Amino acid sequence: MDGERSDSVLAEVTHWFFEDYLPTWVGVGSGTIHRAPDFILDYWSAPLHISSPTSQDWLLGSDAVTGLAGTHSNGVAGTELFPYGCSGSQGEGLSRRRCGY
Numbered sequence: 001m002d003g004e005r006s007d008s009v010l011a012e013v014t015h016w017f018f019e020d021y022l023p024t025w026v027g028v029g030s031g032t033i034h035r036a037p038d039f040i041l042d043y044w045s046a047p048l049h050i051s052s053p054t055s056q057d058w059l060l061g062s063d064a065v066t067g068l069a070g071t072h073s074n075g076v077a078g079t080e081l082f083p084y085g086c087s088g089s090q091g092e093g094l095s096r097r098r099c100g101y
Contacts, residue, residue: 009083017081037066044068 021043027033048059059065
């Protein structure tokens with residue numbers, strides 16, 4: 001991918017990630033945006049692979065993916081975006097979570 005196209009993809013992904021996805025996810029998790037748990041299906045679908053430092057799993061149905069909407073976050077400490085091409089990219093975010101809420 002050439003530099004100009006890479007910049008364009010990065011700009012589009014950055015806008016989507018920071019202006020749509022991340023504010024919605026954090027807002028729903030913190031309770032400042034009220035949406036049904038299936039809001040997550042606007043962004044993710046099954047099968048979905050999830051992982052953490054201690055586990056990994058495949059979520060095979062919409063109900064399992066919707067269960068992710070119960071995780072609470074009070075913000076994002078850091079992010080990084082990687083465009084792979086004109087049709088794919090990766091976004092990583094380190095969220096600050098509160099247990100027991």
